[in-house]
Amino acid sequence: MRDDDFLEGQLLEDAWLTLEQVAAACPVEPEWLLAHLDEGLFPQARSVAGVWRFSGAALVRARRMRRLERDFDAVPEMAALVADLLEEMDGLRARLRRAGLD
């Protein structure tokens, strides 16, 4: 295998994803994300000088909310509530793992 067969990845630090990247990776329409941001359904997203920055956690959240809306016709607030609960569960599971109890 030649050396140029390999791809060098660039590591994205937290809060590095743009709105367009999150939208494409979920995938959702950017308008969907903007509407949900306006409603305050993405507490992890930060707007710096009018530009939205997303963490990896926001990407997971957007994907979950979109699924709930698509699969169950959930209204956005309901999807956000379920996403909140799932995030809390993620946190508790992580604590169990850290304690070596999972």
Place this chain on the structure above:
Amino acid sequence: MQFKDYYQTLGVARGASAEDIKKAFRRLARKYHPDVSKEKDAEARMKEVNEAWNVLSDPGKRAAYDRLGAGFQSGQEFRPPPGWDAPFEFSSRGFSPGEEADFSDFFSEIFGRMGGMRGGARARAAGRGEDTRARVQLDIEDAFGGVTRQVSLRVPAAEASGRVSFRDRTLNVRIPKGVAAGQVIRLAGQGAPGAAGHPAGDLLLEVEFRPHPRYRVDGRDLLLTVPVAPWEAALGAVVPVHLPGGEVRVRVPEGAQSGGQLRLRGKGIPGEPPGDAIIELRVVQPPADTPRRRSLYETMAREFAFDPRKTGN
């Protein structure tokens, strides 16, 4: 190629109403929801359920499927008739081209060549290609040295005729040192191709760690449990500890207790700043399995007059 019985997947009759199909889908979507399901193969099952729903919930796709599939049983050898090009309008029911690409060969053979790829996502492809995403599973050790991993993707590709085919793509990716769980690695230009003259999108790889028998991670911190003998904990000792970056010698302070934690600064996952290694001590006592050892324990019991259930000890 084997015929897929989508009605069987959702557990409904061929003549089921749209309402019954929706109900059956939602019941299964709840059962196999990846975040909560206790089923072992939840992810694979959910993919099948999504595929069946994608077809049966769309009147055009369902009509095409019913016409093609009349008389076929699940698992039967199936080929679409030559020149098959359904005169139906398809929608993608909120599924993205990437998700549809993940469906079975059976699906892509029938529907991949058709309208499922039209709509909003395509309309935007008039310029730069879309960013796509994939997951990559790593071992915790990989974050310490950097590693090369093969990543397999199934990607949709639009042909000149407007048909869409799916192809498997394998990339060799050099994972940079210091990657943490949940982090995203961007591979520039490896996403969906752009329209003529426009650049391709990026591929975003999400990092996951496989469970490790000895190590756990919390962000960039590395957590591990180290067993120590009672005398090492009581008197203090220097013990060897194996970390992914190599063996280190760790000083256990005098009077350490089981459950006590030692933080080794900068010995976690490399980065700016690097994480710490957090060692949890576990005192393990030797068995009293010879008369001599029993007598040693009895001596301790006499000499210490120690009751661990009393406060102050």
